[in-house]
Amino acid sequence: MSDTSDAQDTAVRLTDIGKRFPGVIANDQVNVTVRHGTVHALVGENGAGKSTLMKILYGVQKPDSGTIEVDGRQVSFSSPADAIAAGIGMVFQHFMLADNLTVLENVVLGAEKLYGSGDRARRRIHELATSYGFDLDPDRLVEDLGVGDRQRVEILKVLYRGARTIILDEPTAVLVPQEVDELFENLRGLKAEGLTVLFISHKLDEVLAVADDVTVIRRGRTVTTVDPKQTTARQLAELMVGSELPSPSTETSTVTDVVALSVRDLSMFDPQGGRDLLTDVSFDIRRGEVVGVAGVEGNGQAELVEAIMGMRKVQGTIALGDEDVANWSTARRRESGIGYIPEDRHRHGLLLDAxxxxxxxxxxxxxxxxxxxxxxxxxxxxxxxxxxxxxxxxxxxxxxxxxxxxxxxxxxxxxxxxxxxxEPLLLIASHPTRGVDVGAQAAIWDHIKTARREGLAVLLISADLDELIGLSDTIHVMLRGRLVGTVDPQTVTPEQLGSAMTGAEVPA
Amino acid sequence: MTELLEKATGTVRKVRPTWPVVLLGVAAVILLLAVLREITGAQDVASSGTVRAAIRAAMPIALAGLGGLWSERSGVVNIGLEGMMIMGTFGAGWAGYQWGMWAGVAFALLFGAIAGGLHAIATVGFGVDHIVSGVAINVIALGAGQYLAGLAFTGKQGGGPTQSPPVEPMSTFDIPGISNLAQTLESKHWFFVSDLGAIVLGLTSRLTPLVIGGLLLFVLTWWVLWRTTFGLRVRSCGESPEAAESLGVNVYFYKYVAVIISGALAGLAGAFLVNDSTVYREGQTGGRGYIGLAAMIFGNWRPGGLLAGSSLFGYTDALRLRSGGESVHALVLLLAVLLLFYAIYMLRTRRSQALASVALAVGLLAIFVLTDEIAGDFTGMTPYLTTLLVLALFSQRLRMPKADGQVYRKGSAG
Amino acid sequence: MRFDVRRAALTLAAPLLAIIFAVLVTSLVLAVAGDPVGEVWSTIFSKPKPRNIVNIINSGSVLYLSALAVAVGFRMNLFNIGVDGQYRLAAFVAAYVAGEAWLPGKLNVVFSIVVAIAVGAIWAGIAGLLRVTRGVSEVISTIMLNSIATYLVAYLLRQVSAKGTNNIHTNDIPVSSQLAGFKIVPDAPIAVYTLSLLAVVAAVFYWLLLNRTVFGFNLRATGQSESAAVASGVNVKKMIIVSMLISGGIAGLIGMPLLFGDSYNYGLTFQTGLGFAGIAVALLGRNNPIGIAFAALLFAFLNEQSNALQLTAGVSNDIVNIMQGVIVLSVVVAYEVVRRYNNAAEQRRVAAQLESTRQPEEVAA
Known part of the structure; x- marks a missing residue:
């Protein structure tokens, strides 16, 4: 693909986009060209500026500099309404749905002029749903739907507005494997109908599986656009991270015989009545050992952490050293030596205004x-x-x-x-390097390794498979609230681990 | 798995009453009252006079609550209803004594809307905490009402710094046919039939255009909020403003409109009070704005529930006025019996709640047996106690708009 | 530290601007209504007489207590709208206890104050309990409890008053338990309430508790971010109950200076509405013990000075209520604007300072 490609071919062209926030440069001279009727992936690390770029394209935020062209015409969006009018739709990473409204109401909201908000709209939704193979009842409340269905509602919203270009922001982050497959099937269907899909991700396997073009963004700048058929995941990863791909390689084992944390038969029910969040989870962490938990997000890792921290009610035993702490308050657990790096530092780790x-x-x-x-x-x-x-x-x-x-x-x-x-006995590190720069990432890894040498037991939850493999002494795979297998990080590859997380056979 | 799902959803299922259920419920209530009247001999628990008084007491609460409903459906908590209502009473009194009650209604709407607009500017425009702004509105409105009244009514014939000259109230009318028939029935003193007649008579005689208009506003509100595009957008702002904005809905606009309508409705509630007592009087609202808010919560943020809640408050208030001690005494028995039924119903699932209900019921029974009537002060407390009780028992089942009370800033989508 | 000075200046500018804005709005209202604008301000801002100064100190200290009670809740995002009901019920019970004079002299005073604290705390505690066990919003429950308190006090008042008289009030406090006050203002015919000292005590208590104790840290942390507080090991349910109890306990003190220094009994004329004024004062003073002191004195000053308006300018003193309301609304708007400005400014400044030492390597989604 060349930059001189005909305007006829080009669905969206972003030129020299720049966007600053107080203290950070989110986008700096970003250039992306998206061809009609293709699935175009935008990859980059967490915090590389992908989401900001897409919000600019969807009119949520205004760029400080640069131009946007849609179908060859230069446009300027001051709100999502403008972007919608230009045929662009977006499915956000965090679903933009009103739980207490029906599917129909969520879909027609803001686009009532098209087919009204009554039976005509209901018929249209039904038409769209059947032609794309979505099985959705327009009159159900969204809060009663599962994650996959919610995402389909989001896509339906976009289609209903007649969008020709659809942006999907990290669509697979919340899906279980077969839902991911279904989603990809849906995406191919959209492409076959002549629609253009912009697909944001940092999961390289998925990108290579579904995209026609891949643009890599690093630290707010576009690095290059590559053809996925001639690129490996390793090459993409290096492009994402820059020349120095820091690898958290493990050193000699420091695992002792002393059990620091022993978890037995942990189970947690969903207060909303869904499937159990945790089922019979049992494992040990010894002093000087890093135990990693691998799994697609939303498979019970967050609940496991909150159970050990005493923030949620749970059944089973949790022994710290010799003492059963399952009925202790969070404060008492912390005092007796549990350190906690929470997944969402803004919500759980800091007082932002203090x-x-x-x-x-x-x-x-x-x-x-x-x-x-x-x-x-x-x-x-x-x-x-x-x-x-x-x-x-x-x-x-x-x-x-x-x-x-x-x-x-x-x-x-x-x-x-x-x-x-x-000087904790146990450190719970939940996505410890999520959304931080490469320098800080290396420093945090070093600190964890040093502490491990000094006898710290670590429970590591991460979506970054290299991080998991590089730091852990043992890795448990978690799927739908259960530990479904254990792998040896010395021998496992990220690819094997990735497929184990999706429920495939766990490698020996 | 499916069994578990069913069990779980069963405990949180939202009950949407259908018409037959509602009618059956109404019939059951009338039957209960008839039985109660027979047993205790407290004639006023079901008389046309009580029903009429109940409507008069319920309407201002209901209209204020309707104002709260509009505001909160758009996501703005409005505890400034009381202040907006005060502005309404002043507007109605000031315009009413000069140009008649209809002008009074117009100015009540206008003044209420202005106060609502102020709340909207603070909460939506500047992102101030909704409760804080509401409190400030109440302070300003209280002062403004007193100051303006002193200015406008001092030295006027029949008026003074705390009271307007008399306002000519709206004329009343009966619904012919139905009210005559109902009157005949009530006078027969037949069990249940006469009670039904009394209630129908109360509902169809000596009505004012404001009562009819107020009820129509309920229907209109339901239709607009749940059947029109505009209403869908208002509700989406209260449920998920991010989603609304991401679809190009101008969230600020709909919140502004809803909060201004909210103020106007609270103002209308004030006009109702002025029409009812034929003057503006300082302190006339007497906390009805707050009760309206409570009635709306009681009614689960829905017009029908709000109407039921206001009727309940209006009814207890009316009983207080009409041979209160005796009637409320009778009501204590009813409450005790209802609590016992509730306890039996809950016995299987929530043991502790059932026991608490039994204890409360026994206490009430003791009061019923040991006393002959309830002091007026306690009857005055009834609406507030009821609200607390209902909230304590059912608050987990209530479903307020998801983004209610949250400050929303433009550009938060995504 | 240069920046902190600027931040502080901005924070001080907000209430000043709000007051100026309120003066303008009030002037506008007066002008539109045809009242003499100049005379109103010259009356309000005239030099207070010694008698007025005493009154300002007295009502200021009462307002201060009320605002502190509200502020305790505000610091952890609890809205205790029920301070009004709490102090009225507490004052009534304390007046009854003091009037019965079970204990002699000053002991009677101390005992009554303890009773008032307990009653205020219990009444507020009901709302706290409903919140943590049944999930009832404290805003609604305290409003309901205000009204219930009104009827309850009316009922109890009639039970304890002498039958067959129009003097509906509790027994007078024995002379040995009445407090003469401090004659600290020269030439004033009246004295500053002895129990105005309670405001000072409460201020020290509040400041120490919130800023210097672990409990206070937990309370502030909960107010700033409940989720972070939970993760840090704070038991939020317990915090809600305890802060409601403290808030109600302070509310119980509100009526004490009046009771022992002026009215000597609780009757139909006992001052009401102080709890709502406290909300306004706490907001203006930004929940800060010193800020609240200025706000309480300002409100007391406006109230006292406006009493003469009817005589000198022929204007109803209700105009002051409008002014106070406008001050509160504009000050919360101003604080919100300043807060947002400060946040953005500090982020920019930190970024600029760090950028001078290295290239920006950080980007955010």
């Missing part, structure tokens, strides 16, 4: 050096925050800066420093 030194206390407010009797030890907390900022290279003007002002990587380094500072 200064760094108060964030140093969060989760450790009942212990030294933060406490003197019933009182806060401000001096102790501040001094220790200075130490963490120094030791963990948290880049900040001062410890009185609010957490919100820091970049993601620096926020995460603060959290890692904080959780390590109390």
């Amino acid at each position: 200064p760094l030194w108060e964030n140093r206390m969060l989760g450790h407010q009942t212990r030294e050096p933060n406490r003197k009797g019933p009182f806060i030890d401000r001096g102790g907390a501040r001094a220790d925050t200075e130490r963490i900022v120094e030791a963990y290279d948290v880049r900040t003007p001062s410890i009185d800066t609010t957490a919100r002002a820091l970049s993601g990587g620096n926020q995460q380094k603060l959290i890692v420093g904080r959780e390590m500072s109390s």
Whole structure:
């Protein structure tokens, strides 16, 4: 594909797009050309600027610079309504659905002029659903639908508006394997109808399986566009990360015989009445051991972590050292030596509007050096925050800066420093390097490895298979709330692990 | 698996009453009241006078609640209803004594809408916390009402700094045919039939255009919010403004409109009070804005439920006015019996709740047996206690708009 | 630290702008209504007489207590709208207890205050309990409890009053338990309530509790991010109950300066509505103990100075209520605008500072 391709061929052309937010450059001279009737994948690391770019194309955000062409005409979108009018539709990573409205209401919302909001609309939805093989009842409430069906509602919304170009933002992140297959089948159907699909992902196998063109974005810039038939996953990964592909290779084993955490028969029911979130999960972590849990997101990893932290009710035993902590409060578990790097640092790890030194206390407010009797030890907390900022290279003007002002990587380094500072017996690290820059990623890996050498037991949850394989001593595979197998990270390849996660045979 | 799913959804299933169920329920209530009247001899628990008084008491609550419904369906919590209602009473009194009650209604709508607009600017435009803004609106409206009344009514004949000159109320009318028949039935003192007659008579005689208009507004609200494009967009702003914006809906616009309508309806509730007492009086609203809000929550953010909630509050209020001690005393018995039924119903699934209900029922029975009537103060408490009780028992089953009370900023989609 | 100065200046600018805006709006209302604008302001901003100063201190301290009670809840995103009912019920029970004089002299005072704290706490605790066990919003339940308190007090008041008289009030507090007050303002014919000191005590308690204790840290953390607080090990249910109890306990103090320094009994004329004023004062003072002090004094000043309006300018003093309402609404708007501006400015500044030391390598989705 060349840049001089005929306007007839080109569905969307983005030229020199730039977008800055306070403190970060999200997009910088991004150039993408999408051909008609193709599936075009946009790949890049978390935080590379893919989602921002798509929000610009969909009119949610305005670019600071650059031009957008749709079907050869230059356009300027000030709201999604403009983008919709130009034939562009978007399925967001987090579904944009109103749970308490019906499928019909969700679909016709904002496009009532097309077919009204009554029987005509119902007929049209039915037509579309059958022609694309979606099995959806227009009058059901969205809250009663499963994830796959919700995604189909999202796609239906886009089709209903007559979109010719459909953006899908990380559509597979929330799907179980057979749903992913169904989705890809649907995408091929759309392509056959002459529609153009823009597909955002950081899962390279999927990209190679479904895309006609692949554009790689790194740190807000387009690197190149490649043909997936002549590219391997390894090559793509190197393009995504840059020349130095840091690999968290394990060193000699430091696993001891002392069991730090022993989990037996953990089960959790869904309060909403869906399928059980966890079923009979049992495993041990010994001192000096990193145990990884691999699995497609939404298969119970988050629930497992919250169960061990005591944030959700669960059945079964959780033994920390010799003591059963299953009925302990979160505070008591933390005090007895569990450190916690949460998956979503903004929701669970930080007080965004509080200064760094108060964030140093969060989760450790009942212990030294933060406490003197019933009182806060401000001096102790501040001094220790200075130490963490120094030791963990948290880049900040001062410890009185609010957490919100820091970049993601620096926020995460603060959290890692904080959780390590109390010399925990067990560290629960949930996606510890998600959304952080490469430098911070390497630093965080180093800290985990050092602590492991000193006898720390680590439970590592990650979607990054290289990270899992590189850091773990043992990897359990999790599927639909169960541990379905154990693999040896010394011998397993990311491809094998990936297929094990989707329910295929677990390699010996 | 499917069994488990069924069991689980059974506990949270949303019950949408159908017409036969509603009618049956109404019949059951009338029957209960008839039995109660026979047993206790408290004639006023079901008389046309009580029903009429109940309507008068229920309408302002219902209209204020309807205002709350509009606002909250668009995602804006409105505890400023009380203040908006105060503005309505002033508008109705000020225009009403000069140019008649219809002008009063127009100005009540206008003044209420202005207060609603203020709430919208603060909450939608500036993203201020909804409760905070509502409290501020109430403070401003209270002061504005008093100041304006002092300015407008002092020295006017029949008026003063806290009261407007008398307003000519709207004329009342009967629905011919039905009301005559009902009156005949009520006078027969037949079990159930006369009670039904009394209630029908209360509903069809000495009506004002405001009562009819208010009821029509309920139908209109239901139709607009659940049957039109406009309503779908308003509701989508309350359920998921991000989704709405991602589909090109101008979220701010619909929130503004809904909150302004909300204020206008609260203002109309104020006009109803003025028409009813033929003057504007300071402190006339007496917290009805808050009760309206409670009635709306009671009614699960739906017009039908709101109407039922307001009727209940109106009814207890009416009983208080009409030989209150005796009637409410009778009502205590009814409540005790209902609680016992509830306890039996819950016995299988929620043991602790059932036991609590039994304890409460026994307590109420004791009160019923040991006293002859209930002091007026306690009857005055009834709507508030009922609200607390209902919320405590059912709040987990209520379904408020998902994004209700959340501040929404443009550009949050995605 | 240069930046913190700027941030503080902006934070102070917000209430000042709000007050100026409120003066403008009020002037506009007066002008439209045909009232003498100039005379109104010259009356309100005239030098207060010694007597007025005492009144301002007295009502300011009462408003301060009320605002503190509200602020405790606000700091953890709890809206205790029910301070009004809590203090009225507490004042009534305390007045009854004090009037019965089971204990002698000053002991009677101390005992009554403890009773008031307990009653306020229990009444607020009901709302806390309903919230954590049944999921009932405290906004609605405290509003309902306000109304219930009104009827309950009316009922109890008639039970304890002497039968067959029009003097519906609790027994007068014995003279040995009445507090004479401090004559600290020269030439004033009246004294500052002794129990105005409660405001000072409560202020120190509030500041220490919130800013210096682990409990206070947990409370603030819960207010800022409930999910982060839960992950850090805070028991949010317990926090809700305890903060409601503290809030209600402080609310119980509101009526005490009046009771022991002025009215000596609880009757139909006992001051009401202080709880709602407290909400406004807490918002203006931004839940900060010093900010609230200024806000309480400002509100007390406006209330006191406006009393003369009818005489000097022929204007109803209700105009002050409008002004107070406008101050509250505009100040919350101003705080919100400043908050957003500050956040963006700090992010920019941190980025700029770091950019000068290295190339930006960070990008975000």
